[in-house]
Amino acid sequence: MMTLANRVIRQTINDKRSVMMILVAPLLVLTLVYFLLGDSNYVPTVGMNKNTIPAPLVTALKAQNLDIADISSNDAQHAKQYLKDHQDVDAIFTISKSSGMNITMYEPSSKGSKAVSEIQKAMASLNPTAKMKMSYVYGTQDESTFDSLGYVFLGLFSFFLVFIISGMALVRERSGGTLERLLMTPIKRGEVILGYTIGYGVFAIIQAILIVLYSFYVLKLSSVGNMGWILAAMVLLAVTAVSFGAMISVFASSELQVVQMIPFTLIPQVFFSGLIPLDLIPYHLGNLCYIMPVYYGVAAIKGVMVYGDGFLQIWPYLFGLIVYALLLYLLNTRALKKFRKL
Template identity: 30%
Template sequence: MNPRRIVAVARRIALGFRRDHRSLALLLVAPLVVLTLVGLVWGTTAETIPNVVFATDRSNLPAPIATRLSDAMTRVTAVHGHVATFDEGMAALRDGSADAVVWFQGSALHVTIEGSDPLRSGSIGGAVQKALVEAVSALGAGGGDSCSATGAGGFQCVGVALGMSVTAPNIQIERLYGSDDYTLLDYLAPVLIAFFAFFFIFLLSAVSFLRERTSGTLERLMATPLRRGELVVGYLAGFSIFALLQAVVIIAFTVFVLKVHYTGNLATIFIVEAVMVIGAVSLGLLVSAAARNELQAVQFVPIVLLPQVFLSGLLIPVQQLPDYLRPISAVLPLTYANEALKAVMIKGAAISDTLVLRDLGVLVLFGAIVAAGAIASIRREVA
C-alpha cells in the first residue's frame, strides 16, 4: 500500500467537508442537540403527585371512622386527594382529571387506576399506600381514636370514644383499561406502531426525493408545465401508496403475529396510522429539500426523530416531562399519534371520540403545513 495515495484520498475527504459547511455543522451540532435533550429529560426529576378521588359512598366502614380517614387522606402529601362519589370519581378517571379512585370495602382498600399507561400508573398504588400510612399516622397522633399502621399498607383504628375496632390489611388495585392478562408489549404497542411507521417512511421519502433532486430528475420535471404544488402533491401521493402499504403490514403483524391485545376497531387504527404516515411523507419531502446530499439527509434524522422519541410519550409519559419541555411535546406529531392510538387500542375509543378527532385534526394540519413548506423549499432550491 502506498502511503501517499492513502493520504491523498484522506485529504480529498477532509477538503470536501471543509467546503460543505452545512454537513460539517450538522456533524458537530446534531450530537450536542441530542445530548442536550437527553440531559433535559433524564437529568432532571419531575415528580408527579397522583390525583386521587376518595369515594365515600362505596365505603362500608363505620361512618365516623370513614369520614375521619377520608378527611385525613385529603391532607397528606403523597397524593392530591378530594372526596366525591364513586360515579364522580370514575368520570374524572375517564376524562383524565384523576389518576385513581379509592374506597374501603370489607377489609380491603380498593384502588381503581386508569391503567392505559404502565409507566404512569405503576407508581400510583405505592403512592396511595404511602398516603394511607401517612393518614393513619396522623390520626394516631391526633388523640381520641387510636389508629396505627400494621404494615403492607394496612392499618388498625380502635375507637376509644366509639368503642369499635376496624382493620384494613391490604390494598387491591383494579384497572379501568387493560387487564392482568396484558403484557408490557400490549401497553407499548400503540406507541411502537406509531414510531416505526413514522421513522421508516420518513427516512424512505427523504432519501428518495433527495435522489430525484441530485440526479437531475426534479429539474427536468420543473422545466415542464408542471407546477411546483402539483409536483409535491404527486410525489406525496406516490410515496403515500407505499406508506399505507407499510401501515397495513405493521398493524397486521402486530395484531396477528405478535398477538397484541386491542379493544378498538382495526379500521380506526388504520385511519390514525394512515394520517400519520402521510404527514411523515410530507416531512421527509421538506427535509430532503433542505438537504444538499444524502449525508445531510441522514444527519437530519436524529434532529427530527429523537425529540419525538423522548418527548412524545414513547419513553416517558408526557405528564411526567418537566414543564419547560411540554410545549415542545405539544407540537410534535408523534405525541398526537401516540395519544390517538392508545385511546383506540387500549381504551376502545371510536373514530367519533372527541380525543381521536382532535388528534386526527392536528395530524392533518401538521401534514398540510410541512407539505406547504416543501413546496416553498423547492421554489428556493430549483427556481
C-alpha cells in the same frame, strides 16, 4: 496516513452539518432527555372517602407527597366511572370488609404508579405486610410492555421508515438531475410535489396496512376499538411522513445529510409520542407535542386501541394530520422554487 487524516479533519470541519451532528446533536438530545426523564415535581391526586378510611391511615397519607380529594361513598363504590369523569384524579383508594384495600387507576402510567408508591409508603408505616389490589379502567396489570405501548410503536415505526425512504429518494432524484429536468417542463411545482407524494404515499399506505395486520393477527396486539380507524390514522400518518421527508430533503444535498438531520427531526418526536405523560414534563415543554406530527397519529391510535374511541373522539387528531400534510405540501411547493431554472 497523516495526510489522509488531515484531509478528513478539514472536510469534516468544513461540513457544518457534520459538526452539528458531532458536537451539538448529542448535547441537544441529552438536554431533552434530562427534562423529559429527570425527576418530576408532579404531585399525584388520590381520591378517597375519609369516613371509610381509618384515621391513622388518613394522617399517614396526608404526610406523603400527594393531594387527597375527598369523594362521596357512592363515587368510591363506582371508582372507574368517577375516574372517567375526573381525569385530574390519578387513583381512587378504597377499603371495604369484603374486598380489602383497593387502588383503582385510569390506566397504567407513571402518574398512577407515583400515586400507588405514596399510598404504599403510608401503609408501610402502619402495617408493612398489608396487601392492596390494583385495577384499571383501561388496561390490565399483567399486560406486557408491548401490549401497553403497542400504539406508540405502530405510529413511530411507520413514520420513521417512511420518512427515511422518501427523504433519501427525493435527494437522490435531485442529485441525479431528474428533478431539474422535470422542472424544465411546463409541469407545475405543486403537481411535482403531489406526484411524489402520491407515488411514495402508495407504498406508505401499503406499509401501514401491513404493519397493522401483522401486529394484530400475528403478534396478537389487542384493541378495544375498531381496527378500521387505526388503519385510517396510520395511513394519514404515513402520508404526512412522506411530506415531512420531502421537506427535510430540500435542506439536504445527499442521503448522508438526511440521516444527519434525524437527531433534530425524529428523535424529539419519539419523546412526545406518548412514551412519557406530557403533563409530567416541566416548564410546559409538553405543549411542544402540538408541532409534532407523530403526536397526532399516536394519540388517535391510542384512543381507538386503549379507550375504544370512534370517529367522534379521534377526529381532531385526524384533522391535525390532514392540516399538517397540507401545510407541508404548501411549504414543499414553495421550497421547490429554488430548484426551477426556467
